Amino acid sequence: MGDLRNCPECGKVFVKINKNLCLDCIEKEEAEFEEVRKYLKDNPKAPVEEIVEITGVQEKKVLRWMREGRVDISFFDGSKGLTCKSCGTVIKTGNFCAKCAKDLSAQMKGAAGQRTIRQEEPEKEKKRGMYFANRMRDN
Ligand SMILES: [Zn+2]
Ligand SMILES: [Zn+2]
Incomplete structure (x- = not known):
């Protein structure tokens, strides 16, 4: 059977199918x-x-x-309106502004293998990547 829960909007008990309402x-x-x-x-x-x-x-x-x-x-x-989750710039859609999205994908690529991008402070870069990853998951 379905998953019974309270609707977060009206508090009514309902069977969750695919929406959380x-x-x-x-x-x-x-x-x-x-x-x-x-x-x-x-x-x-x-x-x-x-x-x-x-x-x-x-x-x-x-x-x-x-x-x-x-x-x-x-x-x-x-x-x-919406703001970039990284720098706070006003954006129209999604989670990040164009600049941060670009930085982010560069970092993701960096984290995925090649360590050639930035040699200095690898620890700090890694933490920053994790921070972004957590923020993305939050949404
Ligand atoms: Zn409801
Ligand atoms: Zn941004």
């Missing part, structure tokens, strides 16, 4: 997503604050959809 909340979230998507279609440059205010959808959900690449939201200076 009960059916009611999944449906509700899909409806909310549709609202946001529609609003963005008419107002493609709307900042996150405005979307949250107009649609009434929780900011954390809007941000999650952005991270998942489901919605595309423009930013103005000072507006809220």
Whole structure:
């Protein structure tokens, strides 16, 4: 049988199938997503604050959809949004900015075998790689 658990949104007990939400909340979230998507279609440059205010959808959900690449939201200076998990730069989707993603993949390659990239302070580099790996897993 399925795995019984409490829905993190409404607290109801439900059988977990593949989403971590009960059916009611999944449906509700899909409806909310549709609202946001529609609003963005008419107002493609709307900042996150405005979307949250107009649609009434929780900011954390809007941000999650952005991270998942489901919605595309423009930013103005000072507006809220996703930030790079490494340097804090505002980004549009994913977990890292383009620069950090590049650094990160270079480090991953480095850690995977060739030690030719940076000879100095190998210990420090290794720790930094682990830090990134943990951060990636968190998400
Ligand atoms: Zn629920
Ligand atoms: Zn960054």
